[in-house]
Amino acid sequence: MKCTWCQQLQIRNLTIAEILLPWNIQETRCAQCQEKLSLTATPCCTLCMKQGQLSPCDECQLWQQKYPAYSFTHHAFFQYNDAFHDWIYRYKFLGDYRLRKTFSKEISHFFKQHPKSIVCAIPLSSEWQIERGFNQSEALLSAANIPTFDLLKKSQHTPAQAQKNRQERLAMIQPFEATTLATTIQGKEVVIFDDVYTTGRTLFYAAETLMVFKPLKIRTLSLAR
Template identity: 70%
Template sequence: MRCPWCQQLQIRDLTLKEILWPLTIKETRCQVCESKLCKIEAPYCMLCLKKGVASPCDDCRMWQTEYPSYDFQHHCFFQYNEAFHDWIYRYKFLGDYRLRGTFTDEIRSFFHQHPKAIVCTVPLSSERQKIRGFNQSAAILSAAKIHTVDLLQKTQHTDAQAQKNRQERLAMTQPFEATSLAKEIKGREVIVFDDVYTTGRTLFYAAEVLEHFKPLKIRTLSLAR
């Protein structure tokens, strides 16, 4: 088996389940790659999991002021550190599509706890999709075999968020609109997935559009914060 991050061959003992049902054998990160990741540990903001701050953090207080009726709750798995930056650069900007399965275990474990949720990803503009060749968030969920519904579409092409500073990100205008499938979410739990949470601007705009269709609740998810 290969590590889904560094692609190096690794040897490990199979579980009884994997021996009896070979199709259940899964690729897991090697110890070297695992050691690079930094999980979110207390103290952290209980609303967005920002590490090392009181709850709610300054960002969340700002969002509570702007969206007082939105019952916001974000979940992520890792702190955005140098190793994660290198991973996202290889995957997202160099187009190493093999990396889409790096965090499959975490993704499946999370959605196992939300079996009835409608899941959507943050869409790309058609221009960005052509440049990149794939939607990085949709590919991550596809690798984990998580069904998604295209509830949103991006109505304008914008510069990549990675090229913007904090103020430029927050100043971004609403880039999304709902698709015809959004009517399905009334009374349902909705989970919106994006690869990274930085300021929250993108995910709050996504939730703003979807709230008009009266879902039971909206939750957001990212790999890193």
């Protein structure tokens, strides 16, 4: 089988479950690619998983002041390092669609812990959808067999976040609108998924849009922080 990152052939021992049910064989990252990643680890911010914090970081304290009614919880699998930067550039900006399977194991494991969640991927504008050919966040979830619901739509086209500095990201105006499906989330747990958490601005705007429909809980999830 091929590594889901470098696409090189790899040899590994199958689990008993994979031997008995060969159609359930999971594609994985090779050892060399795995070593490139840095897992999120303690100490980290208790709210957004920013590294090197023992309590809510300064950024999260500001978000708490801005959204006092929103009890937010963010989870990220990895630290945003040089290797992850290279991966996301290849996947999102060069359009290497094969890479959508790279983190399926982690995504699948997370949602096994939250089986009743309604999952929403951050949407793209129609312009970005046409240019890239796919929604990178939605494709990651689909590769992990996680069904998604279009609770949000992007009401305006904005430059890619990677092209903005921190202040420009934070100054971004609300780009989302709720769809009619959002009326079904009252009293339910919602998970909003994006590929990367940088300033949190995108995810907080998404949560702000959905909060008016009174979900039980809104969690946010990203591959890296």
